[in-house]
Amino acid sequence: xxxxxxxxxxxxxxxxxxxxxxxxxxxxxxxxxxxxxxxxxxxxxxxxxxxxxxxxxxxxxxxxxxxxxxxxxxxxxxxxxxxxxxxxxxxxxxxxxxxxxxxxxxxxxxxxxxxxxxxxxxxxxxxxxxxxxxxxxxxxxxxxxxxxxxxxxxxxxxxxxxxxxxxxxxxxxxxxxxxxxxxxxxxxxxxxxxxxxxxxxxxxxxxxxxxxxxxxxxxxxxxxxxxxxxxxxxxxxxxxxxxxxxxxxxxxxxxx
Amino acid sequence: xxxxxxxxxxxxxxxxxxxxxxxxxxxxxxxxxxxxxxxxxxxxxxxxxxxxxxxxxxxxxxxxxxxxxxxxxxxxxxxxxxxxxxxxxxxxxxxxxxxxxxxxxxxxxxxxxxxxxxxxxxxxxxxxxxxxxxxxxxxxxxxxxxxxxxxxxxxxxxxxxxxxxxxxxxxxxxxxxxxxxxxxxxxxxxxxxxxxxxxxxxxxxxxxxxxxxxxxxxxxxxxxxxxxxxxxxxxxxxxxxxxxxxxxxxxxxxxx
Numbered sequence: 001x002x003x004x005x006x007x008x009x010x011x012x013x014x015x016x017x018x019x020x021x022x023x024x025x026x027x028x029x030x031x032x033x034x035x036x037x038x039x040x041x042x043x044x045x046x047x048x049x050x051x052x053x054x055x056x057x058x059x060x061x062x063x064x065x066x067x068x069x070x071x072x073x074x075x076x077x078x079x080x081x082x083x084x085x086x087x088x089x090x091x092x093x094x095x096x097x098x099x100x101x102x103x104x105x106x107x108x109x110x111x112x113x114x115x116x117x118x119x120x121x122x123x124x125x126x127x128x129x130x131x132x133x134x135x136x137x138x139x140x141x142x143x144x145x146x147x148x149x150x151x152x153x154x155x156x157x158x159x160x161x162x163x164x165x166x167x168x169x170x171x172x173x174x175x176x177x178x179x180x181x182x183x184x185x186x187x188x189x190x191x192x193x194x195x196x197x198x199x200x201x202x203x204x205x206x207x208x209x210x211x212x213x214x215x216x217x218x219x220x221x222x223x224x225x226x227x228x229x230x231x232x233x234x235x236x237x238x239x240x241x242x243x244x245x246x247x248x249x250x251x252x253x254x255x256x
Numbered sequence: 257x258x259x260x261x262x263x264x265x266x267x268x269x270x271x272x273x274x275x276x277x278x279x280x281x282x283x284x285x286x287x288x289x290x291x292x293x294x295x296x297x298x299x300x301x302x303x304x305x306x307x308x309x310x311x312x313x314x315x316x317x318x319x320x321x322x323x324x325x326x327x328x329x330x331x332x333x334x335x336x337x338x339x340x341x342x343x344x345x346x347x348x349x350x351x352x353x354x355x356x357x358x359x360x361x362x363x364x365x366x367x368x369x370x371x372x373x374x375x376x377x378x379x380x381x382x383x384x385x386x387x388x389x390x391x392x393x394x395x396x397x398x399x400x401x402x403x404x405x406x407x408x409x410x411x412x413x414x415x416x417x418x419x420x421x422x423x424x425x426x427x428x429x430x431x432x433x434x435x436x437x438x439x440x441x442x443x444x445x446x447x448x449x450x451x452x453x454x455x456x457x458x459x460x461x462x463x464x465x466x467x468x469x470x471x472x473x474x475x476x477x478x479x480x481x482x483x484x485x486x487x488x489x490x491x492x493x494x495x496x497x498x499x500x501x502x503x504x505x506x507x508x509x510x511x512x
Contacts, residue, residue: 046303047366055464081450110303155510165500182512186499194337208311237500243442244421244493254411256438
């Protein structure tokens with residue numbers, strides 16, 4: 001019986017994405033790897049799950065290496081559920097999601113399929129990490145990320161994570177030499193200012209494309225945005241107990 | 257110029273759902289109402305947004321009443337973005353989402369389209385509430401909910417909400433007389449234990465239906481689950497800064 005950790009790998013850009021192929025190659029140096037990832041891109045899916053439709057999983061093998069791979073018709077959260085309950089031979093010791101093509105820092109954690117997979121694993125009690133590179137391109141270069149991805153994963157395997165906490169790791173799009181190190185951060189209070197590009201169909205009906213500008217008004221030097229702008233990899237511990245405990249006392253003074 | 261508050265109403269069950277029709281009827285007694293809601297059910301969509309497809313919005317009017325209504329092709333989060341940027345005449349004073357057909361208590365907040373709409377409004381700085389009734393049926397009876405929905409909405413209009421906080425309100429499926437009151441709660445630490453119903457297509461290929469059992473091992477009497485089981489309406493203040501602040505110090509001691 002293998003004594004290596006079982007590592008569940010998933011993502012939201014789809015099983016073919018260069019980011020997940022890089023992540024698999026790093027994980028193969030650490031443990032036994034099972035990949036369960038969406039068969040098509042799922043970016044911006046948030047924490048969606050498939051309730052009213054069937055799920056399909058296909059045994060595939062997309063590149064060299066000892067990993068087992070399944071391509072799944074569902075969302076990232078579906079992939080994690082299906083992996084744990086049906087597809088993995090044993091309970092994974094860790095779940096890693098990504099490497100996402102594009103940032104999941106700050107408020108993006110809310111919209112992120114990458115992080116929803118990590119959170120789903122966390123709900124199941126499995127230590128989990130979402131990795132994202134600040135380059136949206138399909139041809140993004142993940143080489144500089146690899147040693148850091150390896151160190152962070154090994155540290156999580158060594159220490160574990162407390163119940164209810166997963167890690168959100170973002171990596172600046174600079175060379176390995178230029179990366180100054182890893183910084184533990186809080187989520188910056190930033191948001192998107194949407195603009196809708198309003199157009200007309202050939203039939204004259206209005207429709208919209210969602211576009212927007214990311215605006216960070218949080219000047220703190222302890223935030224993920226600050227770290228990334230200053231050449232650091234950001235690590236934010238993220239929780240899925242959303243209770244705003246600090247406001248419970250005030251609410252109790254209302255006339256409800 | 258109207259001095260009434262502008263109330264944005266949305267949901268995830270779709271603009272035709274009885275739950276949102278009940279919510280609209282209550283909101284018409286409080287302020288000016290603009291409805292922007294999905295044209296089809298979006299349950300389990302989490303905080304999905306439409307990034308790679310167009311959005312359509314149609315001016316409709318599905319029942320009597322002074323409200324303006326738009327049916328939208330997107331997710332609940334899309335509806336809120338589109339309402340604020342394009343469809344509402346002025347910035348809404350409050351956003352209410354629901355009344356959802358089914359619970360969004362405890363960990364369900366993570367998967368909930370109803371709450372993703374409220375959170376999206378919160379990100380935009382608009383006080384927001386998600387309402388859910390613990391009855392998944394399309395023919396659920398929302399009458400008992402109405403006076404409580406009204407009181408909670410009016411209290412939020414009176415007090416406002418702190419930046420970064422929205423309310424998650426769940427209502428037990430019992431008669432108005434049987435409801436004992438409103439309780440401010442924390443999110444219970446419960447989760448779904450999934451079971452996949454594995455079947456074969458007529459062609460002999462495996463596929464899955466997601467099913468599961470909700471398991472609450474959190475015995476606290478300050479939780480939403482406890483309140484609901486004991487005849488109270490639960491109000492959980494929810495935040496979208498996911499940072500697990502309590503774990504930052506420990507993480508800094510790791511070898512990263």
